[in-house]
Amino acid sequence: MNNEQAIELFIEAMKEEGKSKNTIKNYLSDLKTFEKFTGVGRGDGVLSARQNDITKYTQQLEKSGLAKTTINRRLQTLRTFYAKLSQMGVIETNPTIEIKAKKVARQNETKWLERHQVRAIFEAIDKQKQGEGKRALQRAIFSVLVNCGLRIQELCDIKMNDIDWNSGLISVVGKGGKFRKVPFNNATQRAVLKWLQYRNLDGEYLFHSERSDHMTPRAVQHMTKKLSEQLNFDFTVHQLRHTALKNIADTTGKIEIVATVAGHENVNTSKRYIEPSLKEIGEAMKRSEFDF
Template sequence: MNLAFAIDLFLQHLVNEEKSDKTVKAYGMCMNHFKAWLDSSWDEISDLEDVTQTVVRDFKSYLESKVVAKTKRHLAPTTVNHYLIALRSFLLFARSKGVVFKSEPVAGIKLKVIANQNQTKWLSNEEIAKISHVIELLKYAGEKRKALYKAIFAILVNCGLRVAEVADLKVIDILLDSGLLIVRSGKGDKYRHVPLGIKTRTILQAWLNHHGGVSPYLFYSQRDPQMTTRAIQHMMGRLSKLAKVKFTVHQLRHTFAKRVANESGQIEVVATVLGHSNIQTTRRYIEPSIQEVRKVIESVEFE
Protein backbone atom coordinates (compact mmCIF):
# COMPACT_ATOMS: atom_id res chain seq x y z
CA MET A 1 0.00 0.00 0.00
CA ASN A 2 1.29 3.46 -0.91
CA LEU A 3 2.38 5.31 2.24
CA ALA A 4 0.74 8.65 1.41
CA PHE A 5 -2.53 6.90 0.59
CA ALA A 6 -2.34 4.92 3.84
CA ILE A 7 -1.81 8.10 5.86
CA ASP A 8 -4.86 9.72 4.25
CA LEU A 9 -6.93 6.63 5.10
CA PHE A 10 -5.69 6.70 8.68
CA LEU A 11 -6.52 10.36 9.21
CA GLN A 12 -9.99 9.87 7.72
CA HIS A 13 -10.43 6.93 10.10
CA LEU A 14 -9.64 9.25 13.04
CA VAL A 15 -12.22 11.75 11.76
CA ASN A 16 -14.80 8.97 11.45
CA GLU A 17 -13.99 7.94 15.03
CA GLU A 18 -14.91 11.52 16.02
CA LYS A 19 -11.44 12.34 17.31
CA SER A 20 -10.95 16.05 18.00
CA ASP A 21 -9.54 18.32 15.29
CA LYS A 22 -6.51 18.85 17.52
CA THR A 23 -5.85 15.10 17.72
CA VAL A 24 -6.25 14.57 13.97
CA LYS A 25 -3.94 17.49 13.24
CA ALA A 26 -1.30 16.21 15.70
CA TYR A 27 -1.37 12.69 14.27
CA GLY A 28 -1.24 14.07 10.74
CA MET A 29 1.83 16.14 11.61
CA CYS A 30 3.56 13.10 13.12
CA MET A 31 2.82 10.86 10.15
CA ASN A 32 3.82 13.44 7.55
CA HIS A 33 7.05 13.96 9.48
CA PHE A 34 7.63 10.19 9.41
CA LYS A 35 6.99 10.08 5.65
CA ALA A 36 9.37 12.98 4.99
CA TRP A 37 12.08 11.31 7.05
CA LEU A 38 11.47 7.97 5.32
CA ASP A 39 11.70 9.56 1.85
CA SER A 40 15.04 11.16 2.72
CA SER A 41 16.56 8.27 4.69
CA TRP A 42 15.22 5.11 3.05
CA ASP A 43 15.02 5.69 -0.69
CA GLU A 44 14.36 2.01 -1.34
CA ILE A 45 11.10 2.02 0.62
CA SER A 46 8.02 3.05 -1.34
CA ASP A 47 5.34 0.78 0.10
CA LEU A 48 4.11 0.51 3.66
CA GLU A 49 4.73 -3.26 3.65
CA ASP A 50 8.48 -2.57 3.54
CA VAL A 51 8.54 -0.75 6.89
CA THR A 52 10.41 -3.03 9.31
CA GLN A 53 11.49 -3.05 12.94
CA THR A 54 14.86 -1.71 11.80
CA VAL A 55 13.17 1.25 10.11
CA VAL A 56 11.12 2.00 13.24
CA ARG A 57 14.20 1.83 15.50
CA ASP A 58 16.09 4.08 13.08
CA PHE A 59 13.22 6.61 13.22
CA LYS A 60 13.32 6.60 17.03
CA SER A 61 17.10 7.21 16.96
CA TYR A 62 16.53 10.09 14.55
CA LEU A 63 13.92 11.65 16.87
CA GLU A 64 16.20 11.29 19.91
CA SER A 65 19.10 12.99 18.11
CA LYS A 66 17.04 15.71 16.42
CA VAL A 67 17.81 19.26 17.53
CA VAL A 68 15.03 21.85 17.25
CA ALA A 69 16.43 24.90 15.47
CA LYS A 70 14.38 27.38 17.47
CA THR A 71 15.44 26.16 20.92
CA LYS A 72 18.77 24.48 20.02
CA ARG A 73 17.64 21.56 22.17
CA HIS A 74 16.81 17.93 21.56
CA LEU A 75 13.17 16.87 21.39
CA ALA A 76 11.69 16.24 24.82
CA PRO A 77 11.18 12.55 25.66
CA THR A 78 7.43 13.14 25.84
CA THR A 79 7.51 14.53 22.28
CA VAL A 80 9.45 11.50 21.05
CA ASN A 81 6.81 9.29 22.65
CA HIS A 82 4.01 11.26 20.95
CA TYR A 83 5.59 10.47 17.56
CA LEU A 84 6.02 6.80 18.43
CA ILE A 85 2.47 6.44 19.74
CA ALA A 86 1.12 8.02 16.54
CA LEU A 87 3.28 5.69 14.43
CA ARG A 88 2.14 2.63 16.39
CA SER A 89 -1.54 3.59 15.95
CA PHE A 90 -0.95 4.10 12.23
CA LEU A 91 0.78 0.74 11.76
CA LEU A 92 -1.89 -1.13 13.74
CA PHE A 93 -4.56 0.58 11.62
CA ALA A 94 -2.75 -0.46 8.43
CA ARG A 95 -2.54 -4.06 9.65
CA SER A 96 -6.30 -4.02 10.35
CA LYS A 97 -6.82 -2.99 6.73
CA GLY A 98 -4.97 -6.04 5.43
CA VAL A 99 -1.42 -4.74 5.11
CA VAL A 100 0.99 -7.65 5.62
CA PHE A 101 4.38 -6.47 6.82
CA LYS A 102 7.52 -8.38 5.86
CA SER A 103 8.81 -7.80 9.39
CA GLU A 104 6.42 -6.87 12.23
CA PRO A 105 7.35 -3.20 12.82
CA VAL A 106 5.12 -2.55 15.84
CA ALA A 107 7.29 -4.82 17.97
CA GLY A 108 10.16 -2.39 17.36
CA ILE A 109 8.38 0.53 18.98
CA LYS A 110 9.63 0.97 22.52
CA LEU A 111 8.49 4.14 24.28
CA LYS A 112 10.98 6.09 26.34
CA VAL A 113 10.48 5.52 30.05
CA ILE A 114 9.80 8.85 31.78
CA ALA A 115 9.65 9.43 35.52
CA ASN A 116 6.18 10.49 36.66
CA GLN A 117 6.67 14.22 37.26
CA ASN A 118 3.87 16.73 37.14
CA GLN A 119 4.69 19.38 34.51
CA THR A 120 1.37 21.22 34.80
CA LYS A 121 1.80 24.95 35.42
CA TRP A 122 -0.57 27.21 37.31
CA LEU A 123 -0.43 30.81 38.50
CA SER A 124 0.21 32.06 42.00
CA ASN A 125 -2.17 34.32 43.94
CA GLU A 126 0.24 37.21 43.40
CA GLU A 127 0.22 36.69 39.62
CA ILE A 128 -3.59 36.57 39.53
CA ALA A 129 -3.67 39.80 41.54
CA LYS A 130 -1.32 41.48 39.03
CA ILE A 131 -3.55 40.51 36.12
CA SER A 132 -6.68 41.75 37.91
CA HIS A 133 -4.91 45.03 38.68
CA VAL A 134 -3.94 45.46 35.03
CA ILE A 135 -7.59 45.13 33.98
CA GLU A 136 -8.47 48.03 36.29
CA LEU A 137 -5.77 50.16 34.65
CA LEU A 138 -6.54 49.33 31.01
CA LYS A 139 -5.88 52.40 28.90
CA TYR A 140 -8.47 53.64 26.44
CA ALA A 141 -11.02 51.20 27.84
CA GLY A 142 -14.37 52.44 29.08
CA GLU A 143 -16.36 50.81 31.85
CA LYS A 144 -18.05 48.41 29.41
CA ARG A 145 -14.72 47.20 28.05
CA LYS A 146 -13.31 46.70 31.54
CA ALA A 147 -16.45 44.82 32.59
CA LEU A 148 -15.99 42.54 29.57
CA TYR A 149 -12.36 41.78 30.45
CA LYS A 150 -13.26 41.15 34.09
CA ALA A 151 -16.11 38.78 33.19
CA ILE A 152 -14.08 36.69 30.75
CA PHE A 153 -11.09 36.50 33.10
CA ALA A 154 -13.34 35.57 36.04
CA ILE A 155 -15.01 32.71 34.16
CA LEU A 156 -11.64 31.36 33.06
CA VAL A 157 -9.90 31.52 36.45
CA ASN A 158 -12.88 31.11 38.82
CA CYS A 159 -14.91 28.54 36.87
CA GLY A 160 -12.20 26.69 34.95
CA LEU A 161 -13.96 26.70 31.59
CA ARG A 162 -12.13 25.88 28.38
CA VAL A 163 -11.85 28.85 26.02
CA ALA A 164 -14.28 27.24 23.52
CA GLU A 165 -16.79 26.74 26.33
CA VAL A 166 -16.51 30.43 27.24
CA ALA A 167 -17.14 31.46 23.64
CA ASP A 168 -20.23 29.22 23.47
CA LEU A 169 -21.87 30.61 26.61
CA LYS A 170 -25.23 32.30 26.16
CA VAL A 171 -26.92 34.80 28.44
CA ILE A 172 -29.48 32.17 29.45
CA ASP A 173 -26.62 29.95 30.68
CA ILE A 174 -25.83 32.35 33.53
CA LEU A 175 -28.20 31.64 36.43
CA LEU A 176 -27.24 34.30 38.93
CA ASP A 177 -30.17 33.61 41.26
CA SER A 178 -29.20 29.95 41.48
CA GLY A 179 -25.49 30.70 41.48
CA LEU A 180 -24.85 28.37 38.56
CA LEU A 181 -23.30 28.48 35.12
CA ILE A 182 -24.39 25.97 32.46
CA VAL A 183 -21.92 24.43 30.03
CA ARG A 184 -24.23 22.95 27.41
CA SER A 185 -21.67 21.39 25.10
CA GLY A 186 -18.32 20.78 26.74
CA LYS A 187 -15.55 18.52 25.49
CA GLY A 188 -17.11 15.25 24.38
CA ASP A 189 -20.43 17.09 24.09
CA LYS A 190 -20.93 16.81 27.86
CA TYR A 191 -23.45 19.00 29.71
CA ARG A 192 -22.52 20.21 33.20
CA HIS A 193 -23.23 22.83 35.87
CA VAL A 194 -20.48 24.93 37.43
CA PRO A 195 -21.20 26.82 40.69
CA LEU A 196 -20.59 30.57 40.66
CA GLY A 197 -18.95 32.19 43.66
CA ILE A 198 -20.30 35.46 45.07
CA LYS A 199 -17.47 37.57 43.60
CA THR A 200 -17.85 36.00 40.18
CA ARG A 201 -21.62 36.58 40.26
CA THR A 202 -21.01 40.25 41.01
CA ILE A 203 -18.56 40.53 38.11
CA LEU A 204 -20.97 38.82 35.72
CA GLN A 205 -23.86 41.01 36.84
CA ALA A 206 -21.74 44.08 36.09
CA TRP A 207 -21.10 42.79 32.57
CA LEU A 208 -24.76 41.92 32.02
CA ASN A 209 -25.64 45.49 32.94
CA HIS A 210 -23.56 46.55 29.92
CA HIS A 211 -24.60 43.67 27.66
CA GLY A 212 -27.62 45.42 26.20
CA GLY A 213 -29.28 42.25 24.93
CA VAL A 214 -27.88 42.75 21.44
CA SER A 215 -26.80 39.10 21.20
CA PRO A 216 -27.99 35.80 22.68
CA TYR A 217 -24.33 35.02 23.44
CA LEU A 218 -22.81 36.19 26.69
CA PHE A 219 -19.77 37.63 24.96
CA TYR A 220 -19.89 39.37 21.61
CA SER A 221 -17.78 41.79 19.60
CA GLN A 222 -18.52 44.84 17.51
CA ARG A 223 -18.44 42.69 14.38
CA ASP A 224 -19.85 39.36 15.50
CA PRO A 225 -22.73 38.29 17.77
CA GLN A 226 -20.43 35.62 19.24
CA MET A 227 -16.88 36.29 20.38
CA THR A 228 -14.41 33.83 18.86
CA THR A 229 -11.91 31.73 20.81
CA ARG A 230 -9.13 33.56 19.00
CA ALA A 231 -10.46 36.92 20.22
CA ILE A 232 -10.57 35.67 23.82
CA GLN A 233 -7.02 34.33 23.52
CA HIS A 234 -5.91 37.68 22.11
CA MET A 235 -7.48 39.52 25.07
CA MET A 236 -5.72 37.27 27.58
CA GLY A 237 -2.48 37.66 25.64
CA ARG A 238 -2.78 41.42 26.02
CA LEU A 239 -3.24 41.05 29.77
CA SER A 240 -0.22 38.74 29.92
CA LYS A 241 2.01 41.37 28.32
CA LEU A 242 0.68 44.26 30.39
CA ALA A 243 0.94 42.37 33.69
CA LYS A 244 4.30 40.84 32.70
CA VAL A 245 2.94 37.48 33.78
CA LYS A 246 3.51 34.78 31.19
CA PHE A 247 0.45 32.54 30.95
CA THR A 248 -1.85 30.81 28.49
CA VAL A 249 -5.62 30.69 28.61
CA HIS A 250 -5.51 27.01 29.52
CA GLN A 251 -3.20 27.72 32.47
CA LEU A 252 -6.04 29.72 34.00
CA ARG A 253 -8.09 26.50 33.93
CA HIS A 254 -5.16 24.69 35.58
CA THR A 255 -4.99 27.43 38.21
CA PHE A 256 -8.67 27.06 39.04
CA ALA A 257 -8.40 23.27 39.24
CA LYS A 258 -5.36 23.41 41.53
CA ARG A 259 -7.09 25.82 43.91
CA VAL A 260 -10.19 23.60 44.05
CA ALA A 261 -7.99 20.55 44.67
CA ASN A 262 -6.09 22.30 47.49
CA GLU A 263 -9.29 23.55 49.11
CA SER A 264 -11.37 20.39 48.82
CA GLY A 265 -8.73 17.69 48.92
CA GLN A 266 -11.10 15.61 46.79
CA ILE A 267 -10.16 14.62 43.27
CA GLU A 268 -13.82 13.83 42.51
CA VAL A 269 -14.81 17.45 43.14
CA VAL A 270 -12.18 18.70 40.70
CA ALA A 271 -13.21 16.17 38.05
CA THR A 272 -16.85 17.22 38.37
CA VAL A 273 -16.30 20.95 37.89
CA LEU A 274 -13.81 20.41 35.04
CA GLY A 275 -16.03 17.91 33.23
CA HIS A 276 -13.42 15.13 33.17
CA SER A 277 -14.64 11.65 32.23
CA ASN A 278 -11.40 9.96 33.28
CA ILE A 279 -10.38 10.80 36.82
CA GLN A 280 -6.76 9.99 35.95
CA THR A 281 -6.73 13.19 33.90
CA THR A 282 -7.53 15.09 37.10
CA ARG A 283 -4.81 13.46 39.17
CA ARG A 284 -2.24 16.07 38.11
CA TYR A 285 -3.94 18.60 40.39
CA ILE A 286 -3.38 16.60 43.56
CA GLU A 287 0.21 15.65 42.74
CA PRO A 288 3.09 18.07 43.43
CA SER A 289 4.16 20.03 40.36
CA ILE A 290 7.78 20.36 39.29
CA GLN A 291 7.63 24.01 40.49
CA GLU A 292 6.55 22.90 43.95
CA VAL A 293 9.30 20.28 44.04
CA ARG A 294 11.82 22.94 42.97
CA LYS A 295 10.80 25.22 45.86
CA VAL A 296 11.30 22.40 48.36
CA ILE A 297 14.72 21.54 46.91
CA GLU A 298 15.81 25.19 47.04
CA SER A 299 14.67 25.46 50.66
CA VAL A 300 16.76 22.50 51.83
CA GLU A 301 19.93 22.79 49.71
CA PHE A 302 23.26 23.65 51.36
CA GLU A 303 25.31 26.66 50.34
Protein backbone atom coordinates in the same frame (compact mmCIF):
# COMPACT_ATOMS: atom_id res chain seq x y z
CA MET B 1 -5.19 3.74 -1.38
CA ASN B 2 -2.25 6.13 -1.37
CA ASN B 3 -0.43 7.88 1.46
CA GLU B 4 -2.51 11.10 1.51
CA GLN B 5 -5.80 9.20 1.35
CA ALA B 6 -4.77 7.06 4.32
CA ILE B 7 -3.93 10.11 6.42
CA GLU B 8 -7.22 11.81 5.45
CA LEU B 9 -9.12 8.64 6.37
CA PHE B 10 -7.40 8.54 9.75
CA ILE B 11 -8.09 12.23 10.47
CA GLU B 12 -11.77 11.77 9.63
CA ALA B 13 -11.92 8.77 11.96
CA MET B 14 -10.39 10.84 14.76
CA LYS B 15 -12.96 13.61 14.20
CA GLU B 16 -15.76 11.06 14.43
CA GLU B 17 -14.30 9.84 17.74
CA GLY B 18 -14.58 13.37 19.08
CA LYS B 19 -10.88 14.20 19.28
CA SER B 20 -10.21 17.90 19.90
CA LYS B 21 -9.03 20.26 17.16
CA ASN B 22 -5.68 20.62 18.89
CA THR B 23 -5.19 16.84 19.15
CA ILE B 24 -6.03 16.40 15.46
CA LYS B 25 -3.65 19.23 14.58
CA ASN B 26 -0.87 17.44 16.46
CA TYR B 27 -1.72 14.13 14.77
CA LEU B 28 -1.46 15.74 11.35
CA SER B 29 1.80 17.53 12.17
CA ASP B 30 3.39 14.35 13.55
CA LEU B 31 2.30 12.30 10.54
CA LYS B 32 3.68 14.90 8.12
CA THR B 33 7.01 14.80 9.99
CA PHE B 34 7.13 11.03 9.70
CA GLU B 35 6.06 11.26 6.06
CA LYS B 36 9.12 13.41 5.33
CA PHE B 37 11.33 10.87 7.09
CA THR B 38 9.99 7.94 5.07
CA GLY B 39 10.19 9.90 1.84
CA VAL B 40 6.98 10.74 0.03
CA GLY B 41 8.36 9.41 -3.23
CA ARG B 42 9.14 5.97 -1.82
CA GLY B 43 6.19 3.79 -2.68
CA ASP B 44 3.23 4.76 -0.53
CA GLY B 45 5.29 6.62 2.08
CA VAL B 46 3.88 5.97 5.54
CA LEU B 47 1.76 3.11 4.18
CA SER B 48 4.88 1.17 3.22
CA ALA B 49 6.67 1.76 6.54
CA ARG B 50 7.97 -1.28 8.39
CA GLN B 51 9.09 -1.85 11.96
CA ASN B 52 12.68 -1.10 11.00
CA ASP B 53 11.59 2.32 9.67
CA ILE B 54 9.93 3.12 12.99
CA THR B 55 13.07 2.07 14.86
CA LYS B 56 15.28 4.31 12.68
CA TYR B 57 12.80 7.17 13.07
CA THR B 58 12.89 6.77 16.85
CA GLN B 59 16.69 6.87 16.79
CA GLN B 60 16.62 10.06 14.72
CA LEU B 61 14.21 11.69 17.17
CA GLU B 62 16.50 10.79 20.07
CA LYS B 63 19.54 12.26 18.30
CA SER B 64 17.64 15.49 17.59
CA GLY B 65 17.66 16.41 21.27
CA LEU B 66 13.88 16.50 21.61
CA ALA B 67 12.38 15.99 25.05
CA LYS B 68 11.29 12.43 25.79
CA THR B 69 7.72 13.65 26.23
CA THR B 70 7.76 15.05 22.68
CA ILE B 71 9.27 11.85 21.31
CA ASN B 72 6.62 9.81 23.11
CA ARG B 73 3.85 11.98 21.69
CA ARG B 74 5.12 11.51 18.14
CA LEU B 75 5.45 7.77 18.61
CA GLN B 76 1.99 7.61 20.18
CA THR B 77 0.62 9.33 17.08
CA LEU B 78 2.15 6.60 14.92
CA ARG B 79 0.78 3.87 17.21
CA THR B 80 -2.70 5.39 17.03
CA PHE B 81 -2.44 5.88 13.26
CA TYR B 82 -1.32 2.36 12.40
CA ALA B 83 -3.64 0.73 14.93
CA LYS B 84 -6.59 2.51 13.30
CA LEU B 85 -5.46 1.59 9.76
CA SER B 86 -5.06 -2.02 10.87
CA GLN B 87 -8.51 -1.99 12.46
CA MET B 88 -10.00 -0.60 9.24
CA GLY B 89 -8.25 -3.21 7.12
CA VAL B 90 -6.10 -0.67 5.25
CA ILE B 91 -2.85 -2.41 6.28
CA GLU B 92 -2.17 -6.03 7.19
CA THR B 93 0.68 -5.51 9.66
CA ASN B 94 1.05 -2.81 12.30
CA PRO B 95 4.73 -1.67 12.21
CA THR B 96 4.51 -0.06 15.66
CA ILE B 97 3.42 -3.18 17.52
CA GLU B 98 6.83 -3.63 19.21
CA ILE B 99 7.61 0.07 19.71
CA LYS B 100 7.71 1.12 23.38
CA ALA B 101 7.43 4.59 24.86
CA LYS B 102 10.56 6.19 26.31
CA LYS B 103 10.59 6.13 30.10
CA VAL B 104 10.12 9.56 31.65
CA ALA B 105 10.42 10.23 35.35
CA ARG B 106 7.02 11.37 36.56
CA GLN B 107 7.34 14.92 37.81
CA ASN B 108 4.63 17.49 37.83
CA GLU B 109 5.67 20.33 35.54
CA THR B 110 2.18 21.75 35.07
CA LYS B 111 2.33 25.52 35.34
CA TRP B 112 -0.31 27.41 37.26
CA LEU B 113 -0.36 30.98 38.48
CA GLU B 114 0.14 32.27 41.99
CA ARG B 115 -2.66 34.26 43.65
CA HIS B 116 -0.72 37.53 43.35
CA GLN B 117 -0.32 36.92 39.61
CA VAL B 118 -4.07 36.40 39.14
CA ARG B 119 -4.65 39.66 41.03
CA ALA B 120 -2.15 41.40 38.75
CA ILE B 121 -4.07 40.24 35.67
CA PHE B 122 -7.31 41.79 36.90
CA GLU B 123 -5.50 44.98 37.93
CA ALA B 124 -4.02 45.19 34.42
CA ILE B 125 -7.52 44.85 32.94
CA ASP B 126 -8.76 47.74 35.09
CA LYS B 127 -5.84 49.94 34.00
CA GLN B 128 -6.39 49.43 30.28
CA LYS B 129 -7.35 52.54 28.34
CA GLN B 130 -10.53 51.25 26.75
CA GLY B 131 -14.24 51.53 27.27
CA GLU B 132 -15.93 50.27 30.41
CA GLY B 133 -17.73 47.67 28.29
CA LYS B 134 -14.48 46.12 27.09
CA ARG B 135 -13.10 46.01 30.61
CA ALA B 136 -16.31 44.35 31.79
CA LEU B 137 -16.02 41.79 28.96
CA GLN B 138 -12.44 40.90 29.84
CA ARG B 139 -13.16 40.73 33.56
CA ALA B 140 -16.04 38.32 32.89
CA ILE B 141 -14.00 36.14 30.51
CA PHE B 142 -10.98 35.84 32.80
CA SER B 143 -13.19 35.32 35.86
CA VAL B 144 -14.90 32.36 34.21
CA LEU B 145 -11.57 30.91 33.05
CA VAL B 146 -9.73 31.19 36.37
CA ASN B 147 -12.67 30.28 38.60
CA CYS B 148 -14.53 27.65 36.59
CA GLY B 149 -11.55 25.91 34.94
CA LEU B 150 -13.04 25.83 31.45
CA ARG B 151 -11.15 25.12 28.26
CA ILE B 152 -10.99 28.08 25.90
CA GLN B 153 -13.43 26.56 23.39
CA GLU B 154 -15.83 25.68 26.21
CA LEU B 155 -15.77 29.31 27.32
CA CYS B 156 -16.47 30.62 23.82
CA ASP B 157 -19.36 28.19 23.37
CA ILE B 158 -21.30 29.22 26.49
CA LYS B 159 -24.82 30.24 25.50
CA MET B 160 -27.14 32.47 27.48
CA ASN B 161 -29.46 29.58 28.24
CA ASP B 162 -26.54 27.49 29.54
CA ILE B 163 -26.47 29.58 32.71
CA ASP B 164 -28.73 28.56 35.58
CA TRP B 165 -28.61 31.59 37.86
CA ASN B 166 -30.82 30.04 40.53
CA SER B 167 -28.66 26.97 41.10
CA GLY B 168 -25.38 28.71 40.21
CA LEU B 169 -24.38 26.28 37.45
CA ILE B 170 -23.12 26.53 33.88
CA SER B 171 -23.85 23.73 31.41
CA VAL B 172 -20.66 23.12 29.46
CA VAL B 173 -20.13 21.19 26.23
CA GLY B 174 -16.71 19.56 26.51
CA LYS B 175 -14.56 17.29 24.36
CA GLY B 176 -16.50 14.87 22.22
CA GLY B 177 -19.70 16.86 22.75
CA LYS B 178 -20.01 15.64 26.34
CA PHE B 179 -22.05 17.77 28.75
CA ARG B 180 -21.18 18.60 32.33
CA LYS B 181 -22.30 21.21 34.85
CA VAL B 182 -19.76 23.49 36.50
CA PRO B 183 -20.40 25.62 39.62
CA PHE B 184 -20.71 29.32 38.89
CA ASN B 185 -20.03 31.17 42.13
CA ASN B 186 -20.59 34.67 43.47
CA ALA B 187 -17.48 36.54 42.27
CA THR B 188 -17.79 35.11 38.76
CA GLN B 189 -21.53 35.78 38.68
CA ARG B 190 -20.92 39.44 39.57
CA ALA B 191 -18.37 39.77 36.78
CA VAL B 192 -20.71 38.23 34.22
CA LEU B 193 -23.69 40.32 35.37
CA LYS B 194 -21.54 43.44 34.94
CA TRP B 195 -20.72 42.34 31.38
CA LEU B 196 -24.41 41.76 30.62
CA GLN B 197 -25.02 45.46 31.23
CA TYR B 198 -22.85 46.19 28.18
CA ARG B 199 -23.65 43.16 26.03
CA ASN B 200 -25.29 44.78 23.00
CA LEU B 201 -26.04 41.87 20.69
CA ASP B 202 -29.17 39.77 20.95
CA GLY B 203 -27.36 36.53 20.10
CA GLU B 204 -27.37 33.15 21.77
CA TYR B 205 -23.77 33.24 22.98
CA LEU B 206 -22.74 34.85 26.27
CA PHE B 207 -19.56 36.39 24.88
CA HIS B 208 -19.28 38.26 21.61
CA SER B 209 -16.71 40.47 19.93
CA GLU B 210 -17.06 43.58 17.83
CA ARG B 211 -16.93 41.48 14.66
CA SER B 212 -18.91 38.41 15.64
CA ASP B 213 -21.77 37.33 17.92
CA HIS B 214 -19.64 34.29 18.88
CA MET B 215 -16.34 34.94 20.65
CA THR B 216 -13.48 32.90 19.17
CA PRO B 217 -10.51 31.25 20.91
CA ARG B 218 -8.20 33.41 18.79
CA ALA B 219 -9.82 36.58 20.17
CA VAL B 220 -9.40 35.39 23.77
CA GLN B 221 -5.78 34.45 23.07
CA HIS B 222 -5.22 37.93 21.64
CA MET B 223 -6.61 39.50 24.84
CA THR B 224 -4.32 37.26 26.87
CA LYS B 225 -1.27 38.20 24.82
CA LYS B 226 -1.94 41.93 25.22
CA LEU B 227 -2.37 41.59 28.98
CA SER B 228 0.73 39.42 29.25
CA GLU B 229 2.78 42.14 27.53
CA GLN B 230 1.76 44.60 30.28
CA LEU B 231 2.87 42.32 33.11
CA ASN B 232 6.25 41.14 34.37
CA PHE B 233 5.32 37.50 33.70
CA ASP B 234 3.94 35.57 30.75
CA PHE B 235 0.76 33.54 31.01
CA THR B 236 -1.52 31.61 28.67
CA VAL B 237 -5.24 30.93 28.58
CA HIS B 238 -4.65 27.29 29.46
CA GLN B 239 -2.67 28.30 32.54
CA LEU B 240 -5.83 29.92 33.87
CA ARG B 241 -7.59 26.55 33.63
CA HIS B 242 -4.64 24.90 35.39
CA THR B 243 -4.83 27.57 38.09
CA ALA B 244 -8.54 27.00 38.69
CA LEU B 245 -8.10 23.23 38.96
CA LYS B 246 -5.05 23.53 41.21
CA ASN B 247 -7.00 25.87 43.49
CA ILE B 248 -9.84 23.33 43.73
CA ALA B 249 -7.35 20.55 44.45
CA ASP B 250 -5.63 22.54 47.19
CA THR B 251 -8.96 23.51 48.75
CA THR B 252 -10.65 20.10 48.67
CA GLY B 253 -7.81 17.58 48.34
CA LYS B 254 -10.24 15.41 46.37
CA ILE B 255 -9.19 14.27 42.92
CA GLU B 256 -12.76 13.26 42.02
CA ILE B 257 -13.98 16.85 42.40
CA VAL B 258 -11.13 18.13 40.23
CA ALA B 259 -11.90 15.53 37.53
CA THR B 260 -15.62 16.40 37.53
CA VAL B 261 -15.02 20.14 37.19
CA ALA B 262 -12.31 19.63 34.56
CA GLY B 263 -14.32 17.18 32.47
CA HIS B 264 -11.59 14.53 32.65
CA GLU B 265 -12.83 11.06 31.72
CA ASN B 266 -10.02 9.45 33.69
CA VAL B 267 -9.23 10.70 37.21
CA ASN B 268 -5.56 9.89 36.57
CA THR B 269 -5.48 12.93 34.26
CA SER B 270 -6.32 15.07 37.29
CA LYS B 271 -3.46 13.72 39.43
CA ARG B 272 -1.16 16.51 38.32
CA TYR B 273 -3.19 18.92 40.46
CA ILE B 274 -2.98 16.77 43.57
CA GLU B 275 0.68 15.86 43.17
CA PRO B 276 3.25 18.52 44.17
CA SER B 277 4.71 20.61 41.38
CA LEU B 278 8.45 20.92 40.82
CA LYS B 279 8.27 24.43 42.27
CA GLU B 280 6.55 23.17 45.42
CA ILE B 281 9.11 20.38 45.74
CA GLY B 282 11.93 22.89 45.30
CA GLU B 283 10.52 25.21 47.96
CA ALA B 284 10.10 22.30 50.39
CA MET B 285 13.69 21.18 49.81
CA LYS B 286 14.94 24.75 50.25
CA ARG B 287 13.28 24.92 53.66
CA SER B 288 14.83 21.60 54.68
CA GLU B 289 18.29 22.21 53.22
CA PHE B 290 21.31 21.52 55.43
CA ASP B 291 23.72 24.46 55.62
CA PHE B 292 26.60 23.99 58.07
